[in-house]
Amino acid sequence: MTIINKNFLKLKDNYLFSEISKRVAEYQKFNSSAQIIKLGIGDVVKALPDCVIHSLHTAVDEMAKDESFKGYGPEQGYEFLRDKIVQFDYAANGINIEADEIFVSDGAKCDTGNICELFSNDSKVAVCDPVYPVYVDSNQMAGREICYLKCQEDNNFIPEIPSFFVDIIYLCYPNNPTGTTISMDDLKKWVDYAIKNQSIILYDAAYEAYIKTSKIPHSIFEVDGAKEVAIEFRSFSKSAGFTGLRCAYTVVPKELHGVDESGVRYSINKLWQRRQATKFNGVSYPVQRAAFSLYSEKGQRQMQELIDFYMENAHIVLGTLKSLGFTCYGGENAPYIWVKTPNDVESWQFFDLLLTKYNIVCTPGVGFGSCGQGFIRISAFGTREDINIAMSRLKEKKIIF
């Protein structure tokens, strides 16, 4: 009898997005003419930039001839891409990262889940509350103990340094779901904690490209000493519209070590190399070429135009909601707006109100953790038309509780 992994049975059903779909479908059934605008899920809607389209076509043509055909690529990703990442995303900001510390992958989501295979199942993992559910679920699948660090208005959505020991800490800034950022000082406190306790920080910087305000760190490696304690995850999904193409990368510094039970140190970079070589076969060649094209003058400009488009959406949403008296967070350096519900109404109740009275779909904050209760998340990843219509509806029929 094949015994299943008992940790899977302890997983909570991932109700959030299926519950949202269910409620939307139910409403639509009885209100078939309703023009529902979805500002729930964080998926991009704009076409890929020209430079990406052009390089995809060129790479596809290479694959059409025996002489230029590409089979299996290098396990960590093509050097042409890793070199550009080093140069544009790190060296240009004064951070010394080498190409063999970059691992190109098909998604930050996969990597933030898979990376923990390198660590003992007895590791204690800390996540923020509210949290991107993948960190929790992927660690629960391996039976790791999870502890939650509260992120609320009173701590500016920055978790306090715990008085106890944790092995692994997930931090995501700019944050999903709250859209808030972390300052250099606060990030330094976490790096110091990790150095002192020899913990490892898994830093999810998937929304880094959305930072507009100066002095907000784009990378954890801007903090001195972080290379000894941190892994950074980045993605082309949201910055360049790659959610349907699939390309991301993970930075595992050579200075980073874990220990065995006797305290002997092992390079995490080497372990991840071994893991990826065994269980991953690289990213589609045309897609790596497409990512490469973003690191040109034209590519950087076109990527910025996409980001500016979504950030203008965020600006419209934030302006409207604030003018209507809502308390909002995020939306200035991230494509998410974290909206406090009026009169402490519960997240799902406010979700229902937005759906039924305004035909707007949001994500109930409580779906990301108990500290998300009393909040909803609005995603700026919509068309301008949808954003404008949704905001007009709110302005026309003001919310009264």
Add this chain to the structure above:
Amino acid sequence: MTIINKNFLKLKDNYLFSEISKRVAEYQKFNSSAQIIKLGIGDVVKALPDCVIHSLHTAVDEMAKDESFKGYGPEQGYEFLRDKIVQFDYAANGINIEADEIFVSDGAKCDTGNICELFSNDSKVAVCDPVYPVYVDSNQMAGREICYLKCQEDNNFIPEIPSFFVDIIYLCYPNNPTGTTISMDDLKKWVDYAIKNQSIILYDAAYEAYIKTSKIPHSIFEVDGAKEVAIEFRSFSKSAGFTGLRCAYTVVPKELHGVDESGVRYSINKLWQRRQATKFNGVSYPVQRAAFSLYSEKGQRQMQELIDFYMENAHIVLGTLKSLGFTCYGGENAPYIWVKTPNDVESWQFFDLLLTKYNIVCTPGVGFGSCGQGFIRISAFGTREDINIAMSRLKEKKIIF
């Protein structure tokens, strides 16, 4: 202190291909004019078929317009692709598989490794010897006990049914590395074993498209009852030259169950759905369109032409080696030829002879397991020119020990 997964420290270094590269580089250093022909690694060399190129371009153009842009796809893969798989790869052969039993992924390698996350780390796993190293390494990373089933000349490279109990059995037919196949009768014995013991068979059919001889099963689901005990892995890598594009699929029948420690049954299909939704984000949209294009009359013909090309290579290698008196296996329904070394010479010694005297690179059989000692693997994934030159060299300077 973050403790690493101790199972990683028990992994053997994956010497095989790095040792091959080292020996080749060393030889080339002192023999810079040598024209070395590589018939070692199983990577394709021919351009992608027209239909694939055309559909990649079309899909890229869809991504260039807001109206037709695709972001995140459905978690199990696009229905347009899963429907074709059901129809062409199963229904056409009288096998009833439903679209929600198909999980499109970026590689059979990833899937054969990741699938075991669903099972207890106390599971006992059986693999063939010689074996594709991923099955071993990915299970050792989770600390599972591995037992080896001998595949040798005296059992036609079909493992004998064990007298003891194993939870999970990896079978790969047509086989990598031996190039041999399994008959319906022998496969049925394994299905019967699994039914009797409630074990699960992980059936790697990545080379299924290379089967030419009739009556050899293309799918384990041709065997009655297999849907209760087996998962099947298939890939477009070798059949359509997708090693650089990345697309594969895994079939997890709804009849398949595992049990918890109290014997309560759980659907493996549902557990895999949960795993993939959490830790995977789908295959690049243009690549799924490319795979879809193979299921047209033109696509099927072009795929067959590719397969025929490599099988003609295999035919040339097999003919030459047999005419020179070598004992060979495989190469008739698979792109690999498993060659017995003359006079029981060890695999690496024969590798060195082929490298230094003939400038041909093969893979030493012992690299796939102890039962591979005294064999080498020749891959038919080369250009016709390389295959012809390599065989001429062997014919001109006959091997004498």
